[in-house]
Amino acid sequence: MMKWLVMLLLLVGAASAAEWIEVFHDPCSNDWKQNWFLEGNKAWVTNGADGMTYSAGPVLKENASHAVLWTKQSFEGDLKIEYDYTRIDTNMAAGVNILYIEATGLGTEEWPTDIFQSSGKRREPWMKYYFLYMHSLHISYASDGRYVSARRYPAKDTTTFNKATQFEPKYADLDLFQPGETWHITAVKDGDLLRFTGEHNGRTHAFEWNLTQFPEVTEGRIGLRHMWTRCSRYKNIRIFTRK
Known part of the structure; x- marks a missing residue:
């Protein structure tokens, strides 16, 4: 009996370990252009042993000073995203960091499904070019308003964005x-649930949303958005899908 119980526990453990398979890993110490493309004429990115330092433009409240860093790779289905995140900027009234999950265009001639094809229209990455013309999940964190929230794009217009997508x-x-502060971030899109977790100094802060509030998002790129003047360092970005 004990032998079978041990075998069962081993099988359960193996199944749990095999639940996710890594499909993307960027240690963030090598040239960022290998894995990413950047939207934002005033943004900059550097790499070093301590990770990838990424900054939006320098002018507060200027739309041209926003920035988005997109994976060249696209993903589909359930996802788990992990990375180490350190906030560098010190302006506590400078907007948010946003994690985009499985972003695609609207699938029209003007806004093709592959957002790389319309990237030139976002050299000045106004928020409206994203929330009006993309399908995507969005998680806001490290915000000036001291909140964590999630959204589903697109909005019908700029006036309904705040309430209609949240x-x-x-x-x-x-x-x-x-x-x-350096935080270990984990975001999981798993069936009908979206989870976001931050770990720092042995403490874990977890947030969760029911995805059935909006139509399903199934595939697309991962994006790191910095609002004007925001600067952060990233390290060991990993993305997993279901095996």
């Missing part, structure tokens, strides 16, 4: 992601 709940009054 998943409930919105997590507010948070004291997380302070300048100089």
Whole structure:
């Protein structure tokens, strides 16, 4: 009996370990252009032993100073995304960092499904070019408003964006992601659930949304958005899909 119980536990453990398979890994110490393309004429990216330092443009409240870094690779289905994140900028009123998950265009002639084909239209990466003309999940964190929230694009127009795209709940009054702190970020899109977790100094902060509030997002690229003046360092970015 004990032998069979041990075998069962081993099988359960093996199944759990095999649940995700790594399909993307960027240690962030090599040339970023191997794995990413950048939208934002005023943004810059550098690599070093400590990771990938990525900055939006320098002018607060200027749309041309936003930036988005996209994976060259596209993904589909359930995903798990992990990375180490360090906030470098110190302006606590400078907008948010956004993680885009499985982003595609609208599938029209003007906005093709492959967002790389329309990238030239976003050299000045105004937010409206994303939330009006893409299908994507969106997680905001390290924000000036001390919140973590999730959205599903597109919105019908700019006036309805805030309410019409937001998943409930919105997590507010948070004291997380302070300048100089390194956090281990995990985002999981798993069936009908979207989870976002931050780990720092032995403490874990977890957030969750039910994806059935909006139509399903099934495939696309992963993006790292920095609003004007935001600067952060990333290391060991890994993406997993279901085996």
